[in-house]
Amino acid sequence: MGLNVFETGRPDTASPYDTLTAQVRAAAAFTRKHAMAAIYHAGSGHPGGALSCADILAALFGAELNLWPDEPGEPDRDRFVLSKGHAAPALYAVASHFGFCSPRAALSLRKLGSPFQGHPHVVDLPWVETSTGSLGQGISVAVGMALGLRLKKSSARVYTLLGDGELQEGEVWEAAMCAAHYGLDNLCAIIDYNKLQSDARNDAIMRLEPLAAKWRAFDWVVAEIDGHDVDALLRTLRRAGSSQGRPSLIIAHTIKGKGVPFMENVPTWHGSVKLTRAQASEALAALGSSDTEIEEFLA
Protein backbone atom coordinates (compact mmCIF):
# COMPACT_ATOMS: atom_id res chain seq x y z
CA MET A 1 0.00 0.00 0.00
CA GLY A 2 1.43 3.38 -1.00
CA LEU A 3 1.68 6.51 1.06
CA ASN A 4 -1.71 7.97 1.85
CA VAL A 5 -2.63 11.58 2.42
CA PHE A 6 -1.58 11.38 6.08
CA GLU A 7 1.98 10.33 5.28
CA THR A 8 3.25 13.32 3.36
CA GLY A 9 6.93 13.97 3.90
CA ARG A 10 8.57 17.05 5.35
CA PRO A 11 10.06 19.46 2.86
CA ASP A 12 13.80 19.95 2.59
CA THR A 13 14.30 23.61 3.51
CA ALA A 14 17.77 23.58 1.95
CA SER A 15 16.19 23.12 -1.48
CA PRO A 16 16.45 25.69 -4.25
CA TYR A 17 13.96 28.52 -4.07
CA ASP A 18 11.56 27.28 -6.74
CA THR A 19 11.28 23.97 -5.01
CA LEU A 20 10.71 25.71 -1.69
CA THR A 21 7.90 27.77 -3.22
CA ALA A 22 6.38 24.59 -4.61
CA GLN A 23 6.67 22.93 -1.22
CA VAL A 24 4.97 25.85 0.52
CA ARG A 25 2.17 25.70 -2.05
CA ALA A 26 1.79 21.98 -1.42
CA ALA A 27 1.71 22.61 2.33
CA ALA A 28 -0.98 25.25 1.87
CA ALA A 29 -3.05 22.87 -0.24
CA PHE A 30 -2.75 20.14 2.38
CA THR A 31 -3.59 22.64 5.14
CA ARG A 32 -6.84 23.64 3.47
CA LYS A 33 -7.93 20.06 2.84
CA HIS A 34 -7.00 18.83 6.31
CA ALA A 35 -8.72 21.77 8.01
CA MET A 36 -11.95 21.09 6.07
CA ALA A 37 -11.80 17.38 6.96
CA ALA A 38 -11.15 18.18 10.64
CA ILE A 39 -14.05 20.64 10.80
CA TYR A 40 -16.27 18.03 9.11
CA HIS A 41 -15.33 15.37 11.68
CA ALA A 42 -15.67 17.84 14.57
CA GLY A 43 -19.17 18.86 13.53
CA SER A 44 -18.21 22.49 14.20
CA GLY A 45 -15.40 24.98 13.55
CA HIS A 46 -14.55 28.11 11.57
CA PRO A 47 -13.77 27.21 7.93
CA GLY A 48 -13.66 30.67 6.32
CA GLY A 49 -10.79 32.11 8.34
CA ALA A 50 -8.85 28.83 8.23
CA LEU A 51 -8.92 28.83 4.43
CA SER A 52 -7.94 32.49 4.16
CA CYS A 53 -4.74 32.10 6.20
CA ALA A 54 -3.52 28.74 4.86
CA ASP A 55 -0.91 30.25 2.52
CA ILE A 56 0.41 32.54 5.28
CA LEU A 57 0.76 29.63 7.70
CA ALA A 58 2.40 27.47 5.05
CA ALA A 59 4.95 30.20 4.27
CA LEU A 60 5.74 30.61 7.96
CA PHE A 61 6.03 26.94 8.87
CA GLY A 62 7.46 25.86 5.54
CA ALA A 63 10.16 28.50 5.18
CA GLU A 64 10.33 31.46 7.53
CA LEU A 65 10.23 30.04 11.06
CA ASN A 66 13.45 28.68 12.55
CA LEU A 67 11.51 25.97 14.27
CA TRP A 68 11.97 22.22 14.19
CA PRO A 69 9.60 19.52 15.45
CA ASP A 70 12.42 17.46 16.94
CA GLU A 71 13.59 20.41 19.08
CA PRO A 72 10.31 21.93 20.32
CA GLY A 73 11.92 23.33 23.49
CA GLU A 74 14.97 24.96 21.84
CA PRO A 75 15.29 28.30 23.70
CA ASP A 76 16.34 30.19 20.55
CA ARG A 77 13.56 28.84 18.33
CA ASP A 78 11.36 31.38 16.58
CA ARG A 79 7.93 31.75 18.18
CA PHE A 80 4.64 31.75 16.31
CA VAL A 81 1.44 32.90 18.06
CA LEU A 82 -1.91 32.38 16.38
CA SER A 83 -3.64 35.46 17.76
CA LYS A 84 -6.74 34.63 15.69
CA GLY A 85 -7.14 31.41 17.65
CA HIS A 86 -10.32 30.34 15.86
CA ALA A 87 -8.15 29.41 12.86
CA ALA A 88 -6.82 26.52 14.97
CA PRO A 89 -7.79 23.85 12.38
CA ALA A 90 -5.41 25.49 9.88
CA LEU A 91 -2.63 25.70 12.47
CA TYR A 92 -3.02 22.03 13.40
CA ALA A 93 -3.09 21.07 9.73
CA VAL A 94 0.05 22.95 8.74
CA ALA A 95 1.88 21.81 11.87
CA SER A 96 0.95 18.21 11.14
CA HIS A 97 2.25 18.60 7.59
CA PHE A 98 5.60 19.70 8.96
CA GLY A 99 5.85 16.99 11.59
CA PHE A 100 4.82 18.73 14.84
CA CYS A 101 1.95 16.31 15.33
CA SER A 102 0.22 13.46 13.57
CA PRO A 103 -2.15 14.49 10.74
CA ARG A 104 -4.49 11.66 11.62
CA ALA A 105 -4.54 12.58 15.32
CA ALA A 106 -5.26 16.20 14.42
CA LEU A 107 -8.58 15.08 12.90
CA SER A 108 -9.76 14.61 16.52
CA LEU A 109 -10.30 18.39 16.54
CA ARG A 110 -12.77 19.60 19.20
CA LYS A 111 -13.36 16.12 20.67
CA LEU A 112 -13.31 15.37 24.40
CA GLY A 113 -9.87 14.12 25.40
CA SER A 114 -8.20 15.44 22.24
CA PRO A 115 -5.31 17.91 22.65
CA PHE A 116 -6.61 19.60 19.48
CA GLN A 117 -9.12 21.88 21.19
CA GLY A 118 -11.33 24.32 19.32
CA HIS A 119 -8.76 27.01 20.07
CA PRO A 120 -5.02 26.34 20.64
CA HIS A 121 -3.98 25.44 24.20
CA VAL A 122 -0.29 25.43 25.05
CA VAL A 123 -0.65 22.99 27.93
CA ASP A 124 -2.06 20.40 25.51
CA LEU A 125 0.25 21.24 22.59
CA PRO A 126 3.51 22.99 23.61
CA TRP A 127 4.34 24.00 20.03
CA VAL A 128 1.35 26.36 19.83
CA GLU A 129 3.48 28.54 22.21
CA THR A 130 0.53 30.14 24.03
CA SER A 131 -3.19 29.65 24.50
CA THR A 132 -5.36 31.88 22.35
CA GLY A 133 -9.00 32.24 21.43
CA SER A 134 -9.84 35.53 23.10
CA LEU A 135 -9.05 38.07 20.40
CA GLY A 136 -6.42 40.72 21.05
CA GLN A 137 -4.35 38.78 23.56
CA GLY A 138 -2.05 36.89 21.18
CA ILE A 139 -0.27 40.00 19.93
CA SER A 140 0.30 41.12 23.55
CA VAL A 141 1.77 37.73 24.41
CA ALA A 142 3.98 38.01 21.31
CA VAL A 143 5.14 41.46 22.49
CA GLY A 144 6.02 39.95 25.87
CA MET A 145 7.94 37.13 24.18
CA ALA A 146 9.84 39.59 21.96
CA LEU A 147 10.77 41.76 24.98
CA GLY A 148 11.81 38.71 26.98
CA LEU A 149 13.87 37.19 24.17
CA ARG A 150 15.64 40.49 23.66
CA LEU A 151 16.43 40.71 27.39
CA LYS A 152 17.84 37.18 27.15
CA LYS A 153 19.93 38.26 24.13
CA SER A 154 18.30 35.58 21.98
CA SER A 155 18.37 35.85 18.20
CA ALA A 156 14.91 34.28 17.97
CA ARG A 157 12.13 36.14 16.20
CA VAL A 158 8.45 36.29 17.11
CA TYR A 159 5.59 36.11 14.59
CA THR A 160 1.92 36.52 15.22
CA LEU A 161 -1.10 36.21 12.94
CA LEU A 162 -4.11 38.41 13.59
CA GLY A 163 -7.56 38.47 12.11
CA ASP A 164 -8.95 41.70 10.73
CA GLY A 165 -12.01 41.79 12.98
CA GLU A 166 -9.60 41.23 15.87
CA LEU A 167 -8.20 44.72 15.25
CA GLN A 168 -11.38 46.11 16.80
CA GLU A 169 -10.04 45.01 20.20
CA GLY A 170 -8.41 47.96 21.98
CA GLU A 171 -5.70 45.68 23.35
CA VAL A 172 -4.28 45.27 19.84
CA TRP A 173 -3.49 48.98 19.73
CA GLU A 174 -2.04 48.93 23.24
CA ALA A 175 0.28 46.21 21.98
CA ALA A 176 1.03 48.11 18.75
CA MET A 177 2.06 51.18 20.75
CA CYS A 178 4.17 49.09 23.11
CA ALA A 179 6.02 47.20 20.33
CA ALA A 180 6.92 50.45 18.60
CA HIS A 181 7.93 52.13 21.88
CA TYR A 182 10.39 49.32 22.55
CA GLY A 183 11.51 49.15 18.90
CA LEU A 184 10.81 45.42 18.71
CA ASP A 185 12.40 44.58 15.36
CA ASN A 186 12.31 40.91 16.40
CA LEU A 187 8.51 41.03 16.11
CA CYS A 188 6.49 40.56 12.92
CA ALA A 189 2.69 40.72 12.94
CA ILE A 190 0.66 39.55 9.98
CA ILE A 191 -2.96 40.49 9.38
CA ASP A 192 -5.14 38.00 7.55
CA TYR A 193 -7.16 40.75 5.87
CA ASN A 194 -10.08 38.82 4.42
CA LYS A 195 -12.51 41.75 5.00
CA LEU A 196 -15.17 39.64 6.67
CA GLN A 197 -15.91 38.95 10.30
CA SER A 198 -18.50 36.94 12.19
CA ASP A 199 -21.61 38.83 11.24
CA ALA A 200 -20.78 40.80 8.10
CA ARG A 201 -18.07 42.77 6.28
CA ASN A 202 -15.62 44.65 8.54
CA ASP A 203 -16.76 48.02 7.23
CA ALA A 204 -20.37 47.21 8.07
CA ILE A 205 -19.48 46.19 11.63
CA MET A 206 -16.69 48.64 12.55
CA ARG A 207 -14.55 50.23 9.87
CA LEU A 208 -10.80 49.40 9.92
CA GLU A 209 -9.60 51.61 7.07
CA PRO A 210 -7.30 53.36 6.56
CA LEU A 211 -5.56 50.31 7.96
CA ALA A 212 -1.99 50.65 6.67
CA ALA A 213 -1.98 54.33 7.65
CA LYS A 214 -3.05 53.44 11.17
CA TRP A 215 -0.13 51.02 11.64
CA ARG A 216 2.34 53.41 9.99
CA ALA A 217 1.14 56.11 12.38
CA PHE A 218 1.92 53.70 15.22
CA ASP A 219 5.47 53.58 13.75
CA TRP A 220 5.48 50.05 12.39
CA VAL A 221 7.14 49.13 9.08
CA VAL A 222 4.18 48.14 6.93
CA ALA A 223 3.99 45.99 3.81
CA GLU A 224 0.81 45.18 1.88
CA ILE A 225 0.70 42.04 -0.22
CA ASP A 226 -1.57 39.46 -1.78
CA GLY A 227 -1.82 36.91 1.04
CA HIS A 228 -2.30 34.06 -1.42
CA ASP A 229 0.87 34.86 -3.43
CA VAL A 230 3.44 32.49 -1.93
CA ASP A 231 6.42 34.20 -3.57
CA ALA A 232 5.30 37.58 -2.20
CA LEU A 233 4.76 36.07 1.25
CA LEU A 234 8.22 34.50 1.34
CA ARG A 235 9.92 37.68 0.09
CA THR A 236 8.05 39.96 2.49
CA LEU A 237 8.56 37.74 5.53
CA ARG A 238 12.29 37.67 4.74
CA ARG A 239 12.43 41.44 4.42
CA ALA A 240 10.52 41.89 7.70
CA GLY A 241 13.62 40.55 9.44
CA SER A 242 15.54 43.73 8.64
CA SER A 243 13.14 46.38 9.93
CA GLN A 244 15.93 47.77 12.16
CA GLY A 245 14.54 49.24 15.33
CA ARG A 246 10.87 48.97 14.43
CA PRO A 247 8.34 46.14 14.49
CA SER A 248 7.06 44.98 11.12
CA LEU A 249 3.52 44.42 9.94
CA ILE A 250 2.37 42.54 6.87
CA ILE A 251 -1.14 43.28 5.70
CA ALA A 252 -1.98 40.16 3.73
CA HIS A 253 -5.02 40.72 1.54
CA THR A 254 -6.88 37.44 1.44
CA ILE A 255 -10.17 35.89 0.45
CA LYS A 256 -12.29 34.37 3.14
CA GLY A 257 -13.02 30.76 2.28
CA LYS A 258 -10.22 30.79 -0.35
CA GLY A 259 -10.24 27.68 -2.54
CA VAL A 260 -13.80 26.58 -1.82
CA PRO A 261 -16.08 28.49 -4.22
CA PHE A 262 -19.26 28.12 -2.22
CA MET A 263 -17.54 29.59 0.86
CA GLU A 264 -15.55 32.38 -0.76
CA ASN A 265 -16.53 35.83 0.56
CA VAL A 266 -19.64 34.50 2.30
CA PRO A 267 -19.73 35.58 5.98
CA THR A 268 -21.85 32.57 6.97
CA TRP A 269 -18.71 30.42 6.70
CA HIS A 270 -16.82 32.51 9.24
CA GLY A 271 -18.64 31.23 12.25
CA SER A 272 -18.55 27.83 13.81
CA VAL A 273 -20.51 25.71 11.34
CA LYS A 274 -21.42 22.09 10.85
CA LEU A 275 -20.33 20.73 7.47
CA THR A 276 -22.43 17.98 5.90
CA ARG A 277 -20.59 15.13 4.22
CA ALA A 278 -21.72 16.47 0.85
CA GLN A 279 -20.39 19.94 1.65
CA ALA A 280 -17.12 18.51 2.93
CA SER A 281 -16.75 16.39 -0.23
CA GLU A 282 -17.50 19.34 -2.46
CA ALA A 283 -14.99 21.47 -0.55
CA LEU A 284 -12.26 18.82 -0.78
CA ALA A 285 -12.93 18.28 -4.49
CA ALA A 286 -12.68 22.02 -5.09
CA LEU A 287 -9.37 22.00 -3.20
CA GLY A 288 -8.04 19.34 -5.56
CA SER A 289 -8.59 16.11 -3.65
CA SER A 290 -9.13 12.95 -5.69
CA ASP A 291 -12.07 10.67 -4.86
CA THR A 292 -9.66 8.37 -3.02
CA GLU A 293 -8.25 11.24 -0.99
CA ILE A 294 -11.74 12.46 -0.15
CA GLU A 295 -12.56 8.97 1.12
CA GLU A 296 -9.39 8.92 3.24
CA PHE A 297 -10.10 12.33 4.73
CA LEU A 298 -13.75 11.77 5.49
CA ALA A 299 -13.61 8.09 6.55
Added chain:
Amino acid sequence: MSTAPSLIASTGDSLREAFGRALSELADEFADVVVLDADIAGGTGTHHFRASHPDRFFQFGIAEQNMMAAAGGMAAVGLVPVVTTFAVFCLRAVEQARLSIAYAQRNAKIVASHPGTDVGPDGGSAQALEDLAAFRAIPGMTVISPADPVEMRLATRAILAHQGPCYMRTGRSPARRIFGDDHSFEIGKGQIIRDGTDVTLVAAGVEVARALDAAALLGEEGISACVVNMATIKPIDGKLLARCAAQTGAFVTAEDHNIHGGLGSAVAEALATRHPCPIEFVGMKDEFGASGEPEELAAHFGLDAVAIARAARTVLARKTKRRSR
Protein backbone atom coordinates in the same frame (compact mmCIF):
# COMPACT_ATOMS: atom_id res chain seq x y z
CA MET B 1 12.45 75.86 47.62
CA SER B 2 9.33 73.77 47.59
CA THR B 3 9.25 70.00 47.43
CA ALA B 4 7.34 68.40 44.58
CA PRO B 5 4.06 66.97 45.77
CA SER B 6 4.04 63.20 46.11
CA LEU B 7 0.40 62.33 45.89
CA ILE B 8 0.52 58.59 45.80
CA ALA B 9 4.08 57.77 46.76
CA SER B 10 4.62 54.62 48.74
CA THR B 11 5.99 55.69 52.11
CA GLY B 12 6.35 54.67 55.70
CA ASP B 13 5.08 51.31 56.80
CA SER B 14 2.55 50.64 54.09
CA LEU B 15 2.32 47.14 52.67
CA ARG B 16 3.19 48.45 49.21
CA GLU B 17 6.39 49.98 50.55
CA ALA B 18 7.32 46.71 52.26
CA PHE B 19 6.60 44.83 49.03
CA GLY B 20 8.58 47.27 46.89
CA ARG B 21 11.63 47.14 49.13
CA ALA B 22 11.49 43.35 49.41
CA LEU B 23 11.17 42.95 45.65
CA SER B 24 14.25 45.07 45.07
CA GLU B 25 16.21 43.21 47.74
CA LEU B 26 15.25 39.80 46.34
CA ALA B 27 16.02 40.69 42.72
CA ASP B 28 19.58 39.36 42.72
CA GLU B 29 18.55 36.09 44.30
CA PHE B 30 15.68 35.65 41.82
CA ALA B 31 17.55 36.56 38.66
CA ASP B 32 14.69 35.73 36.25
CA VAL B 33 12.30 38.20 37.87
CA VAL B 34 11.19 41.12 35.73
CA VAL B 35 8.79 43.83 36.88
CA LEU B 36 5.98 45.23 34.73
CA ASP B 37 4.44 48.57 35.54
CA ALA B 38 1.58 50.65 34.12
CA ASP B 39 2.83 54.17 34.98
CA ILE B 40 2.26 53.78 38.67
CA ALA B 41 5.57 52.53 40.09
CA GLY B 42 5.67 55.28 42.71
CA GLY B 43 2.31 54.05 43.95
CA THR B 44 2.94 50.32 43.93
CA GLY B 45 6.40 50.50 45.48
CA THR B 46 8.19 49.12 42.42
CA HIS B 47 10.17 52.36 42.03
CA HIS B 48 12.70 50.69 44.35
CA PHE B 49 13.17 47.86 41.84
CA ARG B 50 13.27 50.34 38.95
CA ALA B 51 16.13 52.16 40.67
CA SER B 52 18.07 49.02 41.59
CA HIS B 53 17.43 46.93 38.45
CA PRO B 54 16.46 49.26 35.59
CA ASP B 55 17.22 46.70 32.87
CA ARG B 56 14.63 44.32 34.34
CA PHE B 57 11.93 46.95 34.81
CA PHE B 58 9.42 47.26 31.95
CA GLN B 59 7.15 50.25 31.55
CA PHE B 60 3.90 49.39 29.75
CA GLY B 61 2.16 52.74 30.06
CA ILE B 62 -1.47 53.05 31.04
CA ALA B 63 -2.45 49.88 29.20
CA GLU B 64 -3.12 47.08 31.67
CA GLN B 65 -4.61 44.54 29.29
CA ASN B 66 -1.51 44.51 27.11
CA MET B 67 0.70 44.43 30.21
CA MET B 68 -1.08 41.44 31.72
CA ALA B 69 -1.01 39.35 28.53
CA ALA B 70 2.59 40.40 27.77
CA ALA B 71 3.50 39.03 31.21
CA GLY B 72 2.26 35.69 29.90
CA GLY B 73 4.63 36.04 26.95
CA MET B 74 7.58 36.94 29.16
CA ALA B 75 6.86 33.92 31.36
CA ALA B 76 6.66 31.78 28.21
CA VAL B 77 10.31 32.54 27.44
CA GLY B 78 11.44 31.67 30.96
CA LEU B 79 11.23 34.93 32.89
CA VAL B 80 9.25 35.40 36.11
CA PRO B 81 7.15 38.51 35.49
CA VAL B 82 5.75 40.46 38.44
CA VAL B 83 2.83 42.52 37.11
CA THR B 84 2.05 45.48 39.30
CA THR B 85 -0.74 48.02 39.31
CA PHE B 86 -3.65 49.08 41.50
CA ALA B 87 -6.13 46.33 42.39
CA VAL B 88 -8.94 48.07 40.54
CA PHE B 89 -6.88 48.04 37.32
CA CYS B 90 -6.07 44.37 37.78
CA LEU B 91 -9.83 43.89 37.47
CA ARG B 92 -9.59 45.50 34.04
CA ALA B 93 -7.25 42.72 32.93
CA VAL B 94 -8.88 39.72 34.60
CA GLU B 95 -9.48 38.00 31.29
CA GLN B 96 -5.85 38.44 30.24
CA ALA B 97 -4.80 36.94 33.58
CA ARG B 98 -7.22 34.10 32.96
CA LEU B 99 -6.20 33.14 29.42
CA SER B 100 -2.61 34.23 28.93
CA ILE B 101 -1.39 33.50 32.49
CA ALA B 102 -3.54 30.99 34.37
CA TYR B 103 -4.92 28.86 31.52
CA ALA B 104 -1.48 28.78 29.90
CA GLN B 105 -0.05 27.77 33.32
CA ARG B 106 2.49 30.60 33.39
CA ASN B 107 4.68 31.34 36.36
CA ALA B 108 3.64 34.98 36.64
CA LYS B 109 2.86 37.05 39.74
CA ILE B 110 0.21 39.75 39.89
CA VAL B 111 0.72 42.18 42.77
CA ALA B 112 -2.07 44.67 43.38
CA SER B 113 -1.69 47.73 45.54
CA HIS B 114 -4.56 49.97 46.67
CA PRO B 115 -7.16 47.29 47.43
CA GLY B 116 -10.42 47.98 49.23
CA THR B 117 -11.49 50.98 51.28
CA ASP B 118 -7.87 51.19 52.52
CA VAL B 119 -7.42 53.34 49.38
CA GLY B 120 -9.21 56.11 51.25
CA PRO B 121 -9.83 59.57 49.77
CA ASP B 122 -9.59 58.56 46.08
CA GLY B 123 -13.08 57.23 46.63
CA GLY B 124 -15.37 54.49 45.44
CA SER B 125 -14.11 54.25 41.86
CA ALA B 126 -10.59 53.42 43.06
CA GLN B 127 -11.50 50.97 45.81
CA ALA B 128 -11.42 47.41 44.46
CA LEU B 129 -13.87 45.30 46.44
CA GLU B 130 -14.16 42.48 43.91
CA ASP B 131 -10.56 41.48 43.16
CA LEU B 132 -10.31 38.59 45.62
CA ALA B 133 -13.52 37.11 44.21
CA ALA B 134 -12.46 37.54 40.59
CA PHE B 135 -8.97 36.11 40.96
CA ARG B 136 -10.10 33.38 43.36
CA ALA B 137 -12.47 32.15 40.66
CA ILE B 138 -9.63 31.59 38.17
CA PRO B 139 -8.49 27.94 38.23
CA GLY B 140 -4.96 27.45 39.52
CA MET B 141 -4.58 31.01 40.81
CA THR B 142 -3.12 31.36 44.31
CA VAL B 143 -4.58 34.37 46.17
CA ILE B 144 -2.75 36.05 49.05
CA SER B 145 -3.41 39.09 51.26
CA PRO B 146 -0.69 39.67 53.90
CA ALA B 147 -1.45 41.59 57.07
CA ASP B 148 1.59 43.66 57.98
CA PRO B 149 4.97 44.77 56.59
CA VAL B 150 6.82 41.84 58.15
CA GLU B 151 4.46 39.33 56.58
CA MET B 152 4.53 41.22 53.28
CA ARG B 153 8.29 40.77 53.01
CA LEU B 154 7.98 37.04 53.70
CA ALA B 155 5.07 36.66 51.28
CA THR B 156 6.98 38.45 48.53
CA ARG B 157 9.75 35.89 48.81
CA ALA B 158 7.18 33.08 48.96
CA ILE B 159 5.39 34.04 45.74
CA LEU B 160 8.70 34.38 43.87
CA ALA B 161 9.77 30.93 45.09
CA HIS B 162 6.34 29.44 44.29
CA GLN B 163 5.88 27.81 40.87
CA GLY B 164 2.58 29.03 39.37
CA PRO B 165 0.37 32.08 39.03
CA CYS B 166 -0.33 34.19 42.13
CA TYR B 167 -2.43 37.23 42.90
CA MET B 168 -1.27 39.20 45.94
CA ARG B 169 -2.79 42.30 47.56
CA THR B 170 -0.54 44.89 49.15
CA GLY B 171 -2.06 48.07 50.64
CA ARG B 172 -1.95 51.82 50.31
CA SER B 173 -2.20 53.16 53.84
CA PRO B 174 0.24 52.80 56.74
CA ALA B 175 -0.25 49.31 58.16
CA ARG B 176 0.14 48.54 61.84
CA ARG B 177 3.00 46.21 62.63
CA ILE B 178 1.57 43.00 64.03
CA PHE B 179 4.33 40.44 63.78
CA GLY B 180 7.82 40.17 65.21
CA ASP B 181 10.93 39.34 63.25
CA ASP B 182 10.43 35.65 64.09
CA HIS B 183 7.17 35.55 62.07
CA SER B 184 6.88 32.86 59.42
CA PHE B 185 4.77 32.65 56.30
CA GLU B 186 3.83 29.68 54.17
CA ILE B 187 1.45 29.77 51.21
CA GLY B 188 -1.72 27.88 52.08
CA LYS B 189 -1.28 28.05 55.86
CA GLY B 190 -3.35 30.17 58.21
CA GLN B 191 -2.10 31.01 61.68
CA ILE B 192 -3.79 31.31 65.07
CA ILE B 193 -2.36 34.58 66.34
CA ARG B 194 -4.50 34.74 69.47
CA ASP B 195 -5.99 31.77 71.28
CA GLY B 196 -9.64 31.72 72.25
CA THR B 197 -12.46 29.28 72.91
CA ASP B 198 -15.80 31.02 72.28
CA VAL B 199 -15.56 32.32 68.72
CA THR B 200 -13.02 32.39 65.87
CA LEU B 201 -12.31 35.66 64.05
CA VAL B 202 -10.77 34.92 60.63
CA ALA B 203 -9.24 37.95 58.93
CA ALA B 204 -6.92 38.90 56.09
CA GLY B 205 -5.00 42.05 55.16
CA VAL B 206 -5.80 45.23 57.07
CA GLU B 207 -8.63 43.48 58.88
CA VAL B 208 -6.21 41.32 60.90
CA ALA B 209 -5.20 44.23 63.14
CA ARG B 210 -8.87 45.15 63.55
CA ALA B 211 -9.73 41.55 64.46
CA LEU B 212 -7.07 41.63 67.18
CA ASP B 213 -8.60 44.85 68.52
CA ALA B 214 -12.04 43.23 68.40
CA ALA B 215 -10.73 40.24 70.35
CA ALA B 216 -9.45 42.63 73.02
CA LEU B 217 -12.86 44.36 73.16
CA LEU B 218 -14.60 40.99 73.48
CA GLY B 219 -12.13 39.93 76.16
CA GLU B 220 -13.27 42.86 78.32
CA GLU B 221 -16.77 41.34 78.14
CA GLY B 222 -15.52 37.91 79.09
CA ILE B 223 -15.74 36.52 75.56
CA SER B 224 -12.72 34.48 74.52
CA ALA B 225 -12.01 35.07 70.81
CA CYS B 226 -9.52 33.11 68.75
CA VAL B 227 -7.97 35.17 65.93
CA VAL B 228 -6.78 33.54 62.70
CA ASN B 229 -4.60 35.39 60.23
CA MET B 230 -5.68 33.85 56.91
CA ALA B 231 -3.13 35.43 54.59
CA THR B 232 -3.69 32.81 51.90
CA ILE B 233 -7.27 33.04 50.71
CA LYS B 234 -6.74 30.38 48.06
CA PRO B 235 -5.95 27.62 48.69
CA ILE B 236 -7.74 28.18 52.00
CA ASP B 237 -6.40 26.34 55.06
CA GLY B 238 -9.44 24.12 55.60
CA LYS B 239 -7.67 21.95 58.15
CA LEU B 240 -7.00 24.87 60.45
CA LEU B 241 -10.57 26.11 60.02
CA ALA B 242 -11.94 22.69 60.96
CA ARG B 243 -9.76 22.66 64.07
CA CYS B 244 -10.99 26.11 65.06
CA ALA B 245 -14.57 25.02 64.37
CA ALA B 246 -14.19 22.09 66.74
CA GLN B 247 -12.73 24.42 69.36
CA THR B 248 -15.10 27.42 69.10
CA GLY B 249 -18.09 26.41 66.96
CA ALA B 250 -18.69 29.98 65.68
CA PHE B 251 -16.96 32.23 63.17
CA VAL B 252 -16.67 35.83 62.08
CA THR B 253 -14.81 36.57 58.86
CA ALA B 254 -13.40 40.05 58.24
CA GLU B 255 -12.12 41.45 54.96
CA ASP B 256 -11.76 44.80 53.19
CA HIS B 257 -13.74 43.43 50.22
CA ASN B 258 -17.30 42.68 49.22
CA ILE B 259 -18.73 39.94 51.44
CA HIS B 260 -19.53 38.05 48.24
CA GLY B 261 -16.71 35.94 46.83
CA GLY B 262 -13.72 36.79 49.01
CA LEU B 263 -12.36 35.50 52.33
CA GLY B 264 -15.79 35.04 53.90
CA SER B 265 -16.98 32.93 51.00
CA ALA B 266 -13.78 30.86 51.02
CA VAL B 267 -14.15 30.19 54.76
CA ALA B 268 -17.85 29.34 54.39
CA GLU B 269 -17.11 26.92 51.53
CA ALA B 270 -14.44 25.17 53.58
CA LEU B 271 -16.55 24.92 56.73
CA ALA B 272 -19.70 23.83 54.90
CA THR B 273 -18.05 20.56 53.88
CA ARG B 274 -15.77 20.04 56.91
CA HIS B 275 -17.50 21.34 59.99
CA PRO B 276 -20.63 23.46 59.46
CA CYS B 277 -21.22 26.11 62.12
CA PRO B 278 -22.64 29.65 62.35
CA ILE B 279 -20.67 32.38 60.52
CA GLU B 280 -21.11 36.14 60.38
CA PHE B 281 -19.48 38.11 57.59
CA VAL B 282 -17.74 41.45 58.09
CA GLY B 283 -16.94 43.22 54.84
CA MET B 284 -18.59 45.54 52.37
CA LYS B 285 -22.27 44.55 52.20
CA ASP B 286 -22.56 44.44 48.42
CA GLU B 287 -22.01 48.17 48.09
CA PHE B 288 -19.29 50.46 46.73
CA GLY B 289 -16.92 52.55 48.84
CA ALA B 290 -16.61 56.32 49.13
CA SER B 291 -14.07 59.05 49.84
CA GLY B 292 -12.77 59.34 53.37
CA GLU B 293 -9.81 58.32 55.49
CA PRO B 294 -9.45 54.53 55.84
CA GLU B 295 -10.34 54.48 59.55
CA GLU B 296 -13.36 56.72 58.92
CA LEU B 297 -14.49 54.43 56.12
CA ALA B 298 -13.97 51.34 58.29
CA ALA B 299 -16.25 52.82 60.94
CA HIS B 300 -18.77 54.05 58.35
CA PHE B 301 -19.05 50.78 56.44
CA GLY B 302 -18.73 48.48 59.44
CA LEU B 303 -15.27 47.07 58.87
CA ASP B 304 -13.70 48.20 62.16
CA ALA B 305 -13.05 46.42 65.45
CA VAL B 306 -16.42 47.54 66.81
CA ALA B 307 -18.20 45.96 63.84
CA ILE B 308 -16.21 42.72 64.17
CA ALA B 309 -17.01 42.54 67.90
CA ARG B 310 -20.69 43.17 67.14
CA ALA B 311 -20.68 40.36 64.59
CA ALA B 312 -19.03 38.10 67.17
CA ARG B 313 -21.85 38.74 69.66
CA THR B 314 -24.41 38.00 66.95
CA VAL B 315 -22.79 34.73 65.97
CA LEU B 316 -22.42 33.72 69.62
CA ALA B 317 -26.16 34.28 70.10
CA ARG B 318 -26.82 32.03 67.09
CA LYS B 319 -24.46 29.40 68.47
CA THR B 320 -26.18 29.41 71.87
CA LYS B 321 -29.64 29.21 70.28
CA ARG B 322 -28.51 26.29 68.14
CA ARG B 323 -27.09 24.39 71.10
CA SER B 324 -30.22 24.94 73.18
CA ARG B 325 -32.49 23.56 70.45
